Amino acid sequence: MIAAILRAQFLSMRPGSSRGFAWGAVSAFFWYGFWLFVSLVAGVFAAHAPADLLRSSLPLGFMGVCIYWQAMPVLSASMGSSLDLRKLLVYPAPHEKLFRIELLLRVTNAIEMLMVLAGAVVGLLRNPASGGPAVLPSLAGAPLVFALFNVFLASGVRSLLERLLSRRKVREVVALLLAMMWVVPRFLMMTGAKPAWLTGASVAMRSFGWPWSAAAHAAIPFGESAGSMALAWLSLCVWVGLAAWFGRTQFERNLRYDSLAAQATPMKPVSKRTHLWSERFYRVPALLWNDPLAAIVEKELRTLMRSPRFRLVFVMGFTFGLMFWLPMVLRRNASHSGFLAQNFLVIVCVYAMTLIGQVTYWNCFGIDRSAAIFYFVAPQPISRTLLGKNIACMFFLYLEATVLTVLTLAVRVNFSIGQAIETFVVIGICAAYVMALGNISSVHYPRALTPERVSQSGGGKPAQAMVAMLYPVVLLPVGLAYIARYAFESEVAFAVVLAMAAIIAAIFYWIAMDSAVKAASARRQLILEELSRGDGPVGS
Amino acid sequence: MLAEGAATASAILVRGLRKYYGAKAAVDGVDLEVPRGSFFGFLGPNGAGKSTTIRILTGLIPYDSGSVELLGYRLPEQDLEIKRRIGLVPDESLLFDRLTGVEFLEFVGRMYGLTRPVAMERAQGLMDLFQLQADRKIIAEYSKGMRKRVAMAASLIHHPELFLMDEPFEGVDAVGARLMKDILIDQVRRGATIFLTSHVLEVVERLCDRVAIINEGKIAVCRSMAELRSGGESLEDAFVRIVGAEHRMERLDWL
Numbered sequence: 001m002i003a004a005i006l007r008a009q010f011l012s013m014r015p016g017s018s019r020g021f022a023w024g025a026v027s028a029f030f031w032y033g034f035w036l037f038v039s040l041v042a043g044v045f046a047a048h049a050p051a052d053l054l055r056s057s058l059p060l061g062f063m064g065v066c067i068y069w070q071a072m073p074v075l076s077a078s079m080g081s082s083l084d085l086r087k088l089l090v091y092p093a094p095h096e097k098l099f100r101i102e103l104l105l106r107v108t109n110a111i112e113m114l115m116v117l118a119g120a121v122v123g124l125l126r127n128p129a130s131g132g133p134a135v136l137p138s139l140a141g142a143p144l145v146f147a148l149f150n151v152f153l154a155s156g157v158r159s160l161l162e163r164l165l166s167r168r169k170v171r172e173v174v175a176l177l178l179a180m181m182w183v184v185p186r187f188l189m190m191t192g193a194k195p196a197w198l199t200g201a202s203v204a205m206r207s208f209g210w211p212w213s214a215a216a217h218a219a220i221p222f223g224e225s226a227g228s229m230a231l232a233w234l235s236l237c238v239w240v241g242l243a244a245w246f247g248r249t250q251f252e253r254n255l256r257y258d259s260l261a262a263q264a265t266p267m268k269p270v271s272k273r274t275h276l277w278s279e280r281f282y283r284v285p286a287l288l289w290n291d292p293l294a295a296i297v298e299k300e301l302r303t304l305m306r307s308p309r310f311r312l313v314f315v316m317g318f319t320f321g322l323m324f325w326l327p328m329v330l331r332r333n334a335s336h337s338g339f340l341a342q343n344f345l346v347i348v349c350v351y352a353m354t355l356i357g358q359v360t361y362w363n364c365f366g367i368d369r370s371a372a373i374f375y376f377v378a379p380q381p382i383s384r385t386l387l388g389k390n391i392a393c394m395f396f397l398y399l400e401a402t403v404l405t406v407l408t409l410a411v412r413v414n415f416s417i418g419q420a421i422e423t424f425v426v427i428g429i430c431a432a433y434v435m436a437l438g439n440i441s442s443v444h445y446p447r448a449l450t451p452e453r454v455s456q457s458g459g460g461k462p463a464q465a466m467v468a469m470l471y472p473v474v475l476l477p478v479g480l481a482y483i484a485r486y487a488f489e490s491e492v493a494f495a496v497v498l499a500m501a502a503i504i505a506a507i508f509y510w511i512a513m514d515s516a517v518k519a520a521s522a523r524r525q526l527i528l529e530e531l532s533r534g535d536g537p538v539g540s
Numbered sequence: 541m542l543a544e545g546a547a548t549a550s551a552i553l554v555r556g557l558r559k560y561y562g563a564k565a566a567v568d569g570v571d572l573e574v575p576r577g578s579f580f581g582f583l584g585p586n587g588a589g590k591s592t593t594i595r596i597l598t599g600l601i602p603y604d605s606g607s608v609e610l611l612g613y614r615l616p617e618q619d620l621e622i623k624r625r626i627g628l629v630p631d632e633s634l635l636f637d638r639l640t641g642v643e644f645l646e647f648v649g650r651m652y653g654l655t656r657p658v659a660m661e662r663a664q665g666l667m668d669l670f671q672l673q674a675d676r677k678i679i680a681e682y683s684k685g686m687r688k689r690v691a692m693a694a695s696l697i698h699h700p701e702l703f704l705m706d707e708p709f710e711g712v713d714a715v716g717a718r719l720m721k722d723i724l725i726d727q728v729r730r731g732a733t734i735f736l737t738s739h740v741l742e743v744v745e746r747l748c749d750r751v752a753i754i755n756e757g758k759i760a761v762c763r764s765m766a767e768l769r770s771g772g773e774s775l776e777d778a779f780v781r782i783v784g785a786e787h788r789m790e791r792l793d794w795l
Contacts, residue, residue: 286656295650303638306678367638374634377598378651379623451638451680525601 023445030469035112039119046123054127054220058120062146062212065117069110069150070157099155099251106154113150117143124219135221138229142218145236149211152243159250163257165308208232211239278305285391292380296388301395307367307451310359314396317352318403325351326411343482345408345415345423349401350430354471356400359449360393361438362467366449370532382520383513386442390435394428401427426478429498432505433474436512441467443520446530477501548612551576551702551733552597557606559592566592567603568757574735574750576701579728581748581765582737585783589757590737591631594706597735598628611701624652627695631706633687634694637680641672641690644679645697652698659697666693671719684711692720696727703727705736709743721747745775755783 042061046054107114121140124130130139208214208228214235221229285297304310325348328340340347364386365372375385405420472479478501485494520527552574559567567589574580584590595601597610599619608615610622628634636644642663649659667673670689679690688711695703703724709717724734725747738744744751745765752762760782761768768778 291650291656292653295647295656299636299639299643299647302643303636306638368636371634371636373600373630374636374648374651376600377623377628377630377634378648379620379653380651381620525595528600 032112032115035115038112039115041119042116043119043123043126046120047126049127051129051220054124054129055216058216058220059210059213061120062143062216063210065113065146066150066153066212069113069154095252095255098255099248102155102159102251103151103247106151106158107147109154110150114147117147121219130220138221139219142215142233142236145218145240146211146215149215149236149240149243152240152247155247156243156250159247159254162254208235211236214239285395289391292378293384293388293391296380296385297392297395300389300392303367303451304360304392304396307359309449309451310356310367313355313359314400317355317400318348318407321348321351321355322404322407322411339482339486342419345405345419346426348404348408349397349423349427350475352400352404353397353427353430353434354468356393356396357434357438357467360396361390361435362441363445363447363449364389364393364438364442365446365527365531366442367451368531369448370528372446372531373528376520376524376528381517383517386439386513386516386520390431390439393435394431397427397431398424425502426498429502429505430475430478432502432509433477434471436505436509437470437474439516440512440519443516443523443527446527448531448533477504548609549576550574550609551578551611552580552735553607553609554593554597555607557593557596557608558604559589559596559601560604565757567596570606570754570757570759572752572759572762574733576733577728577731578733578750579724579748580733580735581744581751582735582754583741583744583751583779584737584754588754588783590754591706593754594630594704594735594737597704598626598630599623624698625701627698627700627703629688629691629695629703629705629708631710633691635679635687635690638678640676640678641682641686641693642667644690645694648694649697654698662697666697669693669723671716685713685716688712689716689720692723696723701732703732703734703736705734707738708736709738709740717743741774741776741779751775753779753782 046058049057121143124139125133125136208217208231214232217228217232218236282298282301285294285301288294289297325340325344359367365375368374375382401424405423408415478498481494481498481501484497485491487493550573552572554570554572557567557570557572558565570589570593572593582590582593592601596603596608597615599615599622602616611625613621613625615622636647639647645663645666646656646659649662650656654662670693672686672689672693679687682690688708692705692708695705709720712720721743728734736744736748748765750762750764751768753760765775768775773781
């Protein structure tokens, strides 16, 4: 049965085109190549570090592995593949077997962590202090059991989150809180606002009582007393047991959960005033443009505002993004004349733009899914649709920038009115570049997104990493303006290079639009097939 | 009154239409003429080329050879002129799930060139006509039958001359189907042309005045309903005989 489900999933995942396969292969090469490098570094470190250094650093390393395994999918707003229980529950499949597949998926979700752990184990084996193959069972066994703990825990966390994230209104708050959990401690540490309990907590984190410390102690048997080794193993086994119980019970509760009921619109009527304001907001495009462009922009505003997936990345832009970058300018030793401090607003706004990109410009037909067929049968050129979608995205981008400007002022990061205007100009130019490229990517690599799921990825992890790598390249002309400002210490040089970047952006956007329109016309059938594609028994 | 298209007697005129997927011809030399003001049924077994033909007629996929004219306009050269004049109910959903029914209808109206006030007024009217509640519920929460009703309402909002409908009654309850049929009959009475596919032959038999049956990419027969039933056969009997699908009832040992 497990084999049948996995085979069905494998068959569902066959790329629609050789181009899609090539893109996947290239992005996977770079992504896993990077993690191979990290595992080599971990191996070299473990092979040469003295025992004392290993004892103090390995728990931290294992804690990092655990955090990545559990938190990274949430941070990237993607929880990886999962069983689509609605499709599988109709079959007489024992829950135990389904749970085993769920665990397998949690393994595949963090292959890179297994690579790092394997690198560390090989390094430890080669360490002269380790005693060689005699300690292999303990040395390799502890990381393996630790991996098992992570798999069980990830399964439970995922199931729990899936239920929480499927509830109206609760889902965005939960996802945001989870993301903030990641940045708040860092914020407190870097700004020096670290409360006393945090210092105590960081010491406590290294105690045997924690799974990462227990696994680290169990993995370094040399120089440890038999008693402390037994204690480490006992602690680790208890944690694995607890994680297994947590994972299994959460999975079982997911089986009985009705996500459709949780997502239904409440019968309670919305207040007249709220309705009036939201309608005013949606009608703004009609004041600025004529139909059908105004109709497309308005439709996009409504669609995006009602998509939990978009709302999450939008809110993350001015919360998570701000918390992520703020410590760098507020930390005790930070220079107030440094690049980051002087251009803080631009940086957080560009970062927010990258977050929004996953759900908007990189894959602009994604949330429409099969309804994208309408754009091809409506009596409007597809260029107008792309333009309308880009304008709607710009609308949100400037809204985000406005919120960020107010919040940045509130946290007392000083900037002049000139810098605020500069930010808005720069954001506009940057947006032209990324949207130009986004239009091309939307017609060449369309992928159906589920708007209700805040946790679905806009692409696989490797593909997201590739997109992240494209930003520095595509934003280079704007970057050159800042380089010119600092190299020549001249605002004129900055303005001239920025103006050139704007002109190039306009030309680039125009050429890219032409290319995207031609590709959309030639590939419309493939685009619609990709956007209508089902996920198979394992949903992404 | 319907808007005047190019002056031709045919709503759809297809000559020597071919479409290949690799070496396989999905549509293999189709000739088809649908008179204006007719209720035309386009039938065929699964995989015969019905949906491919409709997708070609809507301009969704290009064809390899032949010629296609809709309302006197040539495809693909005059596709925008054609799109302005047709109403489409495809087999897959073209509904934007995050809009409410009335918002979607208004959006479609504006995309077809109606002013906002007119689009809003017609959207409200169609919601009433199709017995859909204009509440806060977004389309994602609609049942399959409600989605079909919205799709059909959307195809009507710009008052098209020609309707292309792929399985419009699929998943619709008896009340909804009756309502939709009455609306379509009324449209034909007012001069519109309807080209529809359906696997429910009773519906086709009741509604259509002309029928074409496509089999393995070729038109096997194209006649008026009266001619097709002249031998006393029902449409189902004629259909099964024409596509040569009369089956032997075999028993599987394990069944």
